[in-house]
Amino acid sequence: MNDVFLNGDFIAAEHAKVSVFDRGFLLGDGVYEVIPVYASQCFRLESHLNRLQRSLDAVRMTNPLSGSQWRTMIEQLIERNGGGDQSVYLQVTRGVAPRDHVFPEGVEPTAFAMSNPLQAVPEDYKSKGIAAITVPDIRWQNCHIKAITLLPNSLLKQQAQDVGAQEALLIRDGYLTEGSASNAYAVIDGKIYTAPKDEKVLPGITRELILELAASANITVKEQAVTEQQLRDADEIWVSSSTKEVLPVTTLDGVAVSSGKPGEVWKKIDVLYQQYKQQGGF
């Protein structure tokens, strides 16, 4: 079994134990990151560590490790678990304290990291596209924070799974926000639309790269949320995340998206994305 990192030490996963009084366990009081690793190299690590810091600041938690400590630890974790393509998970909780909604004083945060083999994206998700459903966005008002409290996201993704779809696209006040575990995009008349970076969506690291790649290819991006109707009428729909990259959605609520095939703009971005991965040095 793999080694994990817990509060300063590397230990075998089966020996890693956290107190039942940890606020992550009792209150879901913690934040996290998921970082893809290609050929032993973290993808866009700087951006992930910056977002972790922003999540910690937003929930008034201190960062238990410095940037260089996170980097060194992550490098060692990848190495200990055999290198190659992995998915690194980081979690910080407010720590161990008697159960109380009010923040405890003088408590050390719990720092945890694990790494697992990166699951390859199934080939037909790209050749045929995936199915998505629309659901009301039942989450809270601070979706920009990468909080471990994922019960709403989990319920929504399960709802998709229950009807044979791979993702749930979330509608808030008539507009598409994002997916249950992904950012979402609509292509309309050759332009890419994605919700702006505000408290309604997670500022995805993959999203950040997609916008850079689109700019490099002179494809117009509008950081503007689309309405549910615009979504249904879109030429293309995509979702993106660190573990799934960029995937075309070809069926929405059981209805084909445009031609029902992965679109041309998605194909361009996917080619650029794969080239970017190949280059290394991210």
Ligand code: PDD
């Ligand atoms: N989730 N929006 C939500 C709600 C997400 O959970 C994720 C990713 C994203 C995409 O962010 P990024 O491109 O930085 O991975 C957007 C991760 C992968 C997870 O929870 O496992």
